[in-house]
Amino acid sequence: MNGAIIGYGTIATGHAIGYRQTEGIDVTTVVDPTPARAEAAQRAGLRAYATYAEMIDYEAPDFIDICTPPNSHADYIELGLRDGLHVLCEKPVLMPHEGRYDRLLDQIAASDKVFYPCHNYKFAPILTEMERVVRSPGFGDVLSARFRTLRQGHAVGVPEWNPHWRRDPVIAGGGILRDHGPHSVYLATHLTGRTPLAVSCLTGAMRHDGHTGTEDTAKLIIRCDDDVQIELDVTWSAGYRNSYYSIIGSGGWVTVENDDVQYSLNGQPHRAALRSNFDDPRHPDWFAAMFADFLTTTRHPEQAAPLLAESLTTSLVIDGAYASAADDGRWVELTPARDLLMGVAR
Template sequence: MRGAIIGFGTIAMGHMGGYSRVEELEITAVLDISKERREYAENTYGLTAYSDFAKLVANEDLDFIDICTPPGSHAEYSALGLANGLHVLCEKPVFLPEQDGGYQKQMDLIRESDRVYYPCHVYKFAPVLASLKERIQNPAFGEVLGANFRTLRTGHAKGVPEWRMHWRREPETSRGGILRDHGPHSIYLAMNLTGCTPRSVSCLTGRMREGSAYRDTEDSALLRIRCDNDVEIAMTLSWAAGHRSTGYSVIGSGGSVVVDGDELTAGVGGEVVRTSIESGFDDPSHKEWFPGMLRDFLRTAVEPGCQAELIREALTTSIVIDAAYASAADEGRWVDCTVPEDLLPA
């Protein structure tokens, strides 16, 4: 299958690392508004580069597009891809409520298309988290009782120097701060790992780094998510930490499992097992995780019925974040985040 990457910045570099190792997929062109990034794509990768979507699809024989732009343009390019009969991969957040008719229009476009719409939820393909999920699914682990996720960073991820390096702190482009940027990873992982569905959320956000020039977006967020089966999941997200770390812990009726970076500790039935699984959490491009994700996209393209659960996951993720922002604006009150049934895929 032949594809084009939309937005050839830092995020796209991770994707390119994945495509280089999946022979069934080939990137032949890119679209970018930056002249410097187009030249980089041409000179470094030998790709044909465009600044206009209409010219891209008119001149290239494509099967799919991979949207790696900032969130503000995800809905626009998703609609263009589906309208032109292309499969669409889209970086998180896949859905945004206020764009182009909101969730309903976005879902209608997906339903009306016979192409696959694939959320790039790449954290699910981190080796240590795949192992964590296997252990949770072990019958001896029992029922999930609760979970705690931690994402600490010393600052926001930077974009390419040729185009607005700090777009993650510009709300018109990012549509939020750390809650919109790192929040999706934690929320879709919570659903994927535990099998639980969020029902309500309480959230507090703030700017913890004194003297920050970025006053319009939050750098820290604390969430509590109540799910079905009386499970509660706590999340800590911050760009204002003194060190970089990523951790996940899940408690079951028969044991527990903890991930701290590449280190996994599992205790089930009185036996504690510790193992190290190289996963590259300190590589912000996550290029080692993308081959697995892209192979999953290929599977979904062959069996398009598989996308329904992925769309549900992405839509739920966005609605939880919407509810979290509403909660934070009202002193952390509990806000319902149930997804309306008429929005969900069949």
């Protein structure tokens, strides 16, 4: 299976490496309007086009992989589905527009191709180890979870094109809550298996770095079914980098902090060190595992429906969090994704 990457920035270079490591799938083509990025793609052995229209005139990809900033995701998703292609998309996968998500969901429902979210943190080896512990019989029912992501600033993009686009609300659709928030939300719902019912959120700009149009810090509390509570903290204003994940069960617990894993099952404590690669934005090994899963999903398209629900749930939580933050952290009830996807399941 062969594809085209749309947008050749830092994340896309990681995707390209991941494809080279994955049997049965590859990319040979890039779409990027910035001449310097097109040249970078060509140096990497990829054919480059300035526009999607030009690319589709000369190439016949099986899929597109959207690695552009958020404000263009919907347009490229529509183009890919229109042309009968499988579509992968970087986070935030679904962005609210006029009519909210209805138009895009209808297009996904009408397509016989796979729409796949690039939720790459699910494929980090250290977090798959966390998942193994949580799924173990001795862990019991999930009771609560807390994730904390500390960064010393926003990720800076390529110098050839608006390196600080993550702090531009028009391009990014928000600040850290829209940028890194999705990782925390989809990972929390994936690992706990819980359905978000309501969210309370506070945001702020604490770094005082001149980027005042978006928030750099957010704290979310998510109420889920069975009275499970998930707490998420994300910030670009920290003095050091730290990635922390903790889940407590009725029979055990597990924490991941950077490269350290600790857990207890059946009353027995365990500790291990695993290289997390949390600090490498390209995550090539994560992407290789994710692309193998995408390839499997194209062969078993019924597996795409839960992924669409996961993408929509993530976006609905982020939307609710922004609504809550705008009203001093009030609780915002969330519409379950399944209610919006009644007509989408294939």
